[in-house]
Amino acid sequence: MNKTDLIEHIAKEADISKAAAGRALEALIGGVTKTLKKGDSVSLVGFGTFAVTKRAARTGRNPRTGATIKIKAAKVPKFRPGKALKEAL
Template identity: 80%
Template sequence: MNKSELIDHIAKQADISKAAAGRALEALIGGVKSTLKKSGTVSIVGFGSFSITKRAARSGRNPRTGATIKIKSAKVPKFKPGKALKDAVN
């Protein structure tokens, strides 16, 4: 499912227009992004939690030349599914 299909699904399930569903989805995504940017967490009961983890600096290899390169440390988003989502999938 891509973003436009998700908007269509939201519009049908909530009985709202596609434009309103698109704005709602963008608001959700924007809220998650802004909270994670501040190193916060977003928990949606029954769905899961979004958080930020720190990835340490490490060395890697350039696949083209084989030369060793240094990869900087980075903050990366992480999603941990909730019990209800795990149960729904299984």
């Protein structure tokens, strides 16, 4: 399912226009992104939790040349599914 399919699904299930569903989806994505940028987490009970984790700096290898490279530390998004989502699968 891509973004367009998801918008169509939201519009159908919520009985709203595709434009309104698109705005709602963009608002959700924007809210999650903004909260994660601040370093907070977003919990949707039954669905899951979005959080930011820190990945330490490490060394890696360039697969083409085999040369050792340094990979910088980074903040990465993480999703932990909730109990209801796990049981649904």
